[in-house]
Amino acid sequence: MSDVKAVPDTRLLKVDKDCLVGSSWLKEYRDTISLVLKSKGLKPTRIAVTPSRRKGFHVRVYLDAPVPAARANMLQWLLGDDCARVDFNRARINAGFDEWSKLFEAPGEG
């Protein structure tokens, strides 16, 4: 296990929400993010919501302090991230992959 590289701490949480909702629900979601992070002793400095490639939203939460990768993954799960993504992220963190959190765009975009 000693050959596994340590994954650096992160200040960015990426959440994938596969459901299209209205702006009032998104506002509620932003408030919920702040509450959940506050309960864990953290504070969001910025919350960015962008449309994802097929359906739903990508949410990027910038934190005031860096957190370990495993904890960041747990926070993403608490914030309602896609469960399959959380499982893959956990495997990537255990393997020592520093860019473990991935949010994809469509190939033709940009």
Added chain:
Amino acid sequence: MAAARRRRSRSRSRMRRRPIRLYRMTIATFHYEKRTHQLIEYEMHIKIARRSIHVRAVRLRLAKLGAAYFQRWLRRYAKISIPKRKLKVAFEREAHAKVQQQKASVRRYVMHRVKRRWTSKELAPGTMSYVRRRRRKKKRAKYRRKRHVRR
């Protein structure tokens, strides 16, 4: 001559103005291994910094080269051939970079299901060339002939 030089320098300065972006691509595929009755996921994370204003063009070229590279590697490493339609190619948002690269860095992972969880194992990293190899110029015939003159 002067006009041509001016044109060349103008195009160079235009090139310098173009932004360098860091492109990050992931290619993945699932494979069911009959021998062990196990579902395996192979994934490859490719990263390269390129100078271009056409993000879409770079992405398409990367996807084309990366898919062929991934197929070749799978055939060599796992002795399996997977059609291109079964490959999942995805891009992340571009980031700023300072220096353009000729070769992309490649990191490879294999995922297994162990106790209802995905576990990942890192394989040997590699590089993938993005630009075409330049052909060596052939030496002119008269020089070659001169070398073989006996004195």
